[in-house]
Amino acid sequence: MSFFGSLATVSFYAVLVGVLAVAILTVTTRNLFHAAIFLAFTLLGVALIYFFLHAEFLAGVQILLYVGAIMTLVIFAIMLTAKIGDPSMPQSNHQRLPAFVGLAILSFILIPAILKMPWKTEDAFQTTNAVQIGKALMGEFVFPFEVISLVLLVALIGAIVVSRSDQ
Amino acid sequence: MFGWGVIKGMLVTLKNFILSYFTKERLTTVQYPEERLPVKERFRNFPFLIYDNKPEDLRCVSCDICAKECPPKCITIVRDSDEQGKPLKRPKVFDIDFSICMNCGICEEVCPFDAIFMDHEFELAKFGRFEDLNYRKEDLLKPAEHFAKIRPQDAARIEAKRRAKAQPATPETKTQ
């Protein structure tokens, strides 16, 4: 099975490189609409990585929420607010140097942190169990759950109030 | 009950679907070209010249009335003449151009000799526009039995009229 293990590793790295490439395309393309499409692919790639890591429930939820709902929202927002006459508004960036400086500082902090972290998992993994998540949400974490639903309700009502024309 | 109208509509469609396999009124397609709808008697498409017994005995005397009355002028007639040049009561050339003829039937209505009638043939598509669509005299001749077969009532009426005209007139008693 060593060939098979290496096949899995190779394909995992290939998927990682693919997702990284699409993510780079997302932030460097000039057309805003294309950037949204590439973002949808990036999120699908992240779901694929979750599948590789045996977190199937999380992958399903990622596709359902991110790609199904949030990307729809993002694309609607782009469509309704962008200047429709000019599809390829050049998104040129005149602030490259400050961006690189910020990136350098961040990586200076993050990369040693990632390298020092003990990533080994000794105990066998449990695949995510939806029943356990449900029980935890209703048992231990019921208060944050209800608060989140209240926040969503307030956001909905606020959006309706803000977008209503004055009559 | 809520939704009853929906269900009634669906039952109507289902009845139509199932009975279309059994009854003929619910599946009215005619599978052309294997089956054809029968045409009505006065259906007119393209004219034909009529002859009585032999193709040489055609009733047309080349009087040229149909060519003069034809609205798009698709009929071309040339009168026949014998060896000395005396004109005969027969056409030498009788051409009808199918690409011009508009199937109006005026030639049939004005012919005083009952020589030209409208046929029921409509499957007349050809490949050549100029060479195949010009119908000459030989293509247009059809026997009187054909006329009686496709238009029985009109044929009966016209035959009766011709027989009445062909009999010598009975001498009428003169009233003083």
Added chain:
Amino acid sequence: METIDQVFVLAKRSLMTWAQSFLPEWSTIILSILISVTAIAVFGPVTMMYLTLLERKLVGRIQNRYGPNRVGFWGLLQPIADGVKMLTKEDIVPTNADKFAHFLAPVVIVIPALLIFSVIPFGRGMIAVDLSIGILFFLALSSTTTIWIFVAAWASRNKFSLLGGMRSVAQMISYEIPMVLSIVPVLLVVGSFSTVTIVEAQSGWNWFVFTPWGVVGFLIFFLTGVAEVNRTPFDLAEGESEIVAGFHTEYSGMKFALFYMAEFMNTFSISAIVATMYLGGWQGPWLPSWVWFFIKTYALIFVMMWFRGTFPRLRVDQLMGFAWKFLLPLALVNLLVAGIWTNLSTPKNNIVSLIILVVTFNLLYWANRPEMPKKRTYRYAYADE
């Protein structure tokens, strides 16, 4: 009967043992995956082609005519003729269109339609991948379809396409909520997402459609499924007489064929999932399991095509009103009733749930009645003389 039931599994197993004799050790898993994937990749488009023929013949019979019956005996070669026509058509892309998105949309929209086939249990032991999140996978993939319809509409740069695309997206996201809510009672009762477990929980004759919450859940799921696939009567987005052709106006040839294929594969997979969740999947006496599965799926597809032949299109405000004002409250109450049903004992739970459902149904019907316009009175200027 046992061998007929398992004929596909036995065929695959014998193919594997035959292949293992000359292939190395590590390739057995790859081969097994390849066989399943090839079976689905062949089955999907072939099903779609013959579903188009079935629809045309069925709708034709409802409309007093034959369907296509010229091309092959009974029209069986018609889909091949359609395929050849679509392949040889000129591929027109409008000048102002966004070429990248215009190309990408039909390609990516077929992917979820094909991927759903991998979690459908076609028979006892015949499922491509027994994911532990089967139904969640199906829900996730069917919700990704909305973006690509919108990308297709936007990339065409055509006002009709955009309008059709926006209506279609609005319809799909509004009907997703009752769909998810009508799946949840089944998950509540079974306790697992896996489709195989759901089918096995309906063994014998206790299919979920025979319970009070099951009837309502089945109806809601079926209706929202029809709306998700953009079929009549919910096909305002692509109705031929409404809005030219909606979001796929500017697509010709093979791209249009891909949209068409995605729509029909979605029809099949939604019917299959409804049959799995509520009608008992492949359960049934005496016939092989995959025969039962296909009978149930094709019965539901027949009902979908029957709807197409019977109903006029719903207007967009009637469509959205139906989803938000009727189906959503009913689905919420259905979920509550399923919870009550699970916890009470046998004769009492049916009665209580029936009463609650009937009351809610009537209440929603009464609340959603269309207003009758008031009786008009006319006044003429010289009426007083």
